[in-house]
Amino acid sequence: MAYGDRRLLRACCAVLVGGLIATGCADGRDDGAKPDDRASTSGASTPGGTAPAPAPTPTALDFTPDPKRAPKNAADARRLALAVVAGPDAWGPDYVKRTPHLSDPDYWPVLGEGCSWGSGTRPSTVLHSVTAYSEVPAVDGRGTLRVAATVTVHRTEEDADWEMAGTLEETLRCPNQRLRDGERIEGLISLGNPFGLGGNYTAADSLSERGDYYSDEFRGKQSYGWYQSRIGQVTVATVSKGAPGYSEETTDTTIGTVTAQVQALVTMLERVKDELEVRS
DSSP, X not given: OOHHHHHHHHHHHHOEETTTEEOOOSSSSOOSOOHHHHHHHHTOOOTTSOOOOOOOOOSSOSXXXXXXXXXXXXXXXXXXXXXXXXXXXXXXXTXXXXXXXXXXXXXXXXXOTTSBEEEOOOOTTEEEEEEEEEEEOOBTTBOOEEXXXXXXXXXSHXXXXXXXXXXXXXXXXXXXXXXXXXXXEEEEEEXXXXXXXXXXXXXXXXXXXXXXXXXXXXXXXXXXXXXXXXXXXXXXXXXXXXXXXXXXXXXXXXXXXXXXXHHHHXXXXXXXXXXXXXXX
């Protein structure tokens, strides 16, 4: 296994965003138990009869930025965003590209006063932003499962921090939101955690939103989830809108929507680190 794969596996298996989600990796190499859990349940011990000591809790983010590699203009930001954004491969084997797959370069979503989403003008503090749309097509009685990943490159770390704060404020202001005609979310709750709090050891700052998703395409409600994290001047986010026949939890035969969503988020976080950190 390559170094990058090992680091991604560790991050994916450890991630806990805002206390609302906890998941292992979805590639079959982890059964959901922590390494220490396996040791205790299998009876493993040291020669002296005591269980191995747990791994120390990280005290700082495993990331040292290289100022020379930080995007300074729109072209640099666009290249980084396209290198980081998660396509179908980051979500799971059943996912494919939607059409169109990438958002318009000038697209910037804005939550209006009436709690309805629309298009607005991209702030001057943002160098570039891109969203990649993927889905699992309807099959065997299941609906179409639609997901998306977004990368936003800000001019400064402070600008990215303000975006995180603004996202939390939107949920408080509008727990019920209209996404577009025929789609809405209700009962949104959100929780934010800087590094070291709520199990967040993968990013400088993280937040999560959970709610109920309603669409004219089906009866009843489905799950809605938005997870967002920040490293330096870059924010990454994943969103999943549930569909009939899908569960948030992983089973023996399917990867749960939450697991796939966290997997895509952590993939982007690791890509950001690879793009911006000091290289030996």
